[in-house]
Amino acid sequence: MRLAAPAQTGAAACSGSVSKERSCHQTTGGLQMFETYDFLSLARSAALGVAAVVLVAAPALCQTDPLPSWNGTAPKAAIVGFVEKVSKAGSPDFVPEPERIAVFDNDGTLWVEHPMYIQLAFALDRVKTLAPAHPEWKDVQPFKAVLEGDMKTLAASGEKGLLELIMVTHAGMTNDDFQKVVTDWLSTARDPRFKRPYTELVYQPMVELLAYLRANGFKTFIVSGGGVEFMRPWAEKIYGVPPEQVVGSSIKTEFKMQDDTPTLHRLPEVNFIDDKAGKPVAINQQIGRRPIAAFGNSDGDLEMLQWTTMAGAPARLGMLVHHTDAEREYAYDRKTEFGRLDKALDAAAITGWTVIDMKADWKQIFHVHME
């Protein structure tokens, strides 16, 4: 692994001289990204002789390309064109700041979802961790399959089996305890192919996009089929998206006073599945405004993109990340188990959504280069 080349991250694209033609989109909101992601690049830039004082004193002036990890192809032009027309006062497509809501799917849109959803890897690991206290699992499916690494039998257990795994591994504790379990797991778990913590397997172009939108007055939300409490412990640090802007699937919780201490207990019962037609419902329930931009990568995002873009108003942006890069990441669409992109890909052509070809449109996939 080597660090990203300076030209591929926002701060590092800075030079000493700033021409008047260069537009600047970087404001306080966008600096979030620097804090999380670009400290390595900043260090490198400093080593290359870019005066640190310039970066500190005039971050806005030195930000020339807010999307340096995107190639200059159609998707980048679509993003920049959209953002400029909705944020320019006087433009016929101008949208007031409070209404600039952008929603992002997570698995496969912001971070890796192959060889399996990261939350599923968490559940499987968790079964193994809890197994010593459950000797009966050796003989009961789907736990037996998990413990024996028999993915075929596990897959055959279907949705029912998966739900059983989720309930055993995600419920039966307080919410605070669950968040600690997630945080601890993420600090040690490693992706089997890239051998990196999962939180490093987020897509650098999308992190830049989140920051770019925020710098232009957008409020960015995650709207994911994944568990809301699985995402909240790290989404703010990694994506700059605070807990109150994370929407996801959930199990029921119960409030109890326990020895004079108020607690929220996680119950083994599904509350809401934030996928497919559930996404617009959750967007309305939690955000209460119709987004003007939506980003997804699978059929699970179809209805979210429909809800966002088919509102009659012209200035709407719908984009799909198409996984086309087997070398740097993965290539899959209509036939995969995780993140199937089939109906939504057909709909994109009809509805005018922009399809991002990862291989052609992204200069860089992850924050760090994998070798």
Place this chain on the structure above:
Amino acid sequence: MRLAAPAQTGAAACSGSVSKERSCHQTTGGLQMFETYDFLSLARSAALGVAAVVLVAAPALCQTDPLPSWNGTAPKAAIVGFVEKVSKAGSPDFVPEPERIAVFDNDGTLWVEHPMYIQLAFALDRVKTLAPAHPEWKDVQPFKAVLEGDMKTLAASGEKGLLELIMVTHAGMTNDDFQKVVTDWLSTARDPRFKRPYTELVYQPMVELLAYLRANGFKTFIVSGGGVEFMRPWAEKIYGVPPEQVVGSSIKTEFKMQDDTPTLHRLPEVNFIDDKAGKPVAINQQIGRRPIAAFGNSDGDLEMLQWTTMAGAPARLGMLVHHTDAEREYAYDRKTEFGRLDKALDAAAITGWTVIDMKADWKQIFHVHME
């Protein structure tokens, strides 16, 4: 009715000379209040010879008392003391800005809830509006009682009757249509006692408190037993609380493509009741962070205040509005049907929550003086 005296609103408390001792809490966030509420006062201030340019050029300098409608009694001191200690860098009670979450009940805490919840008045009016298309209602309870103004029979129909009314008046249409119905109703409906639009019957001291908290880096949320879609159409304009920061009760909705148009239909089925032990559950579900300040007025807020203040950390603020002013508003607590304050009043004494005595602690109740 006459306008509020200048000294009773934030902007109007401004004078040309600013002493160094005066602290300033007003920032961009707080200006929200000016846009919504204080244009009348601003106009009056201008008439009184306060140069408009001072207000525009240095709004921060001219803001001396952010809570002018509060008397200098204990609750005001508790609020200011709390805000100062959590927002002062280096203070042992310092709380980083993103964690400064404040939650507010609505009915009886931010606006009037007597002689009945405003949303109930809406439902009753709605039954009358819809009645011509439902001739059968003349003979069926609880509709018969509503149409005959027989509140005693209506009350006797209990929760079941009430729920029936809510389903008939709140479901069976798209979400957009419902919001329009609410907005239209609020523009013409008048409170029976004060003869004013309901949106004018919000408590001026609480509106100042919302703005003061936001000016000090707080994110303010409404967490109400009322319907979330009943509040969202006006909460931003009236309280400065955007739709995504309104948490409330809800009915289920369904996403459907209808003639190539994506729609959200409101179904006659309860989704969530955001009251009592439901409030901490909803706070966790939608906000995902534990608040550090909570404001309520009834037993429905007990668990929300417990969840907020009994977290082990010292810097937490819990407050209850006690309706003690029959002359300017209403006086009720342990025995009322709407907004009963009984268990929570007992808990306040034990837990150390501050009880606001409306009569003694509020210089002014509403934005306008009622005569």
